[in-house]
Amino acid sequence: MLDYLVLYNSHSGNTKSVAAAIFSALPEGSRDLIDIDSGKPIPEASTYFIGFCVHRGSCCIEVSDLLSSLENKNIALFGTCGMGRSAEYYSLIEKNVSAWINSSCRYLGCYICQGKMPMQVRQKYENMRTSENAPQVDGFIRNFDCAMTHPDREDLKKAQEFALSCISHASCV
Known part of the structure; x- marks a missing residue:
């Protein structure tokens, strides 16, 4: 079992860029980075970073199905959104997507940036x-x-800081 798995769904490349930034911030060793649409098998991990592109205020069905299927894991969400840098809208997106997380999982938070x-x-x-x-x-x-x-250097830096914060939070849980 991996310590960290970064999974993402990206149509424009925005979420893929954020996924790569998060992956680069994770400790070397037991980690992987996988495009959900690649058809590759998804290995088991302790902590999942799951990325999505926002469409109509939520994520695609592949991401919601994945979130619903995971049990007893640490889960952090990240996404990219074309529409403005609105804290209220980003909060609504987080609420809509995190609702799919199985109740047995530990939710570590969400990072969303413009794309x-x-x-x-x-x-x-x-x-x-x-x-x-x-x-x-x-x-x-x-x-x-x-x-x-976007996502620009500052967005990617914040994504890395988010990942490190999630790792810290997961180790305290």
Whole structure:
């Protein structure tokens, strides 16, 4: 059994970058990094770091199924989200995703950062802009433009700090 397993689901590469940063912060030795969609078997571990890209305020079914299947493990969540850096929205995402964690597990926390979105999203915003919704859509476009540089170095550094904090918390539990 591994000490640490970093599992992730990433469509744009954002969550994969955060997963790699978390993996690099973990102690050398008994650890692995696996893309959930790779088809590789998922080994057993004491502590799981499970990453997801946010879609409609939650995670994909593969991640929710995985979270529901784990028992008596330490679990930390991490994710990337195109929509703004809103603590309230990130808290809602954490609540929605952590609800899938089996009650026998120890929940260690969640780290979410902004991630870039495909250019089609910006084009969609531009196409839906009218004089009536211009202020709101312009806000979406500003957020999109800001997201283009994320996850950045600071986001990845915070992900590593989160991982170290989770390790510390898991050893105290």
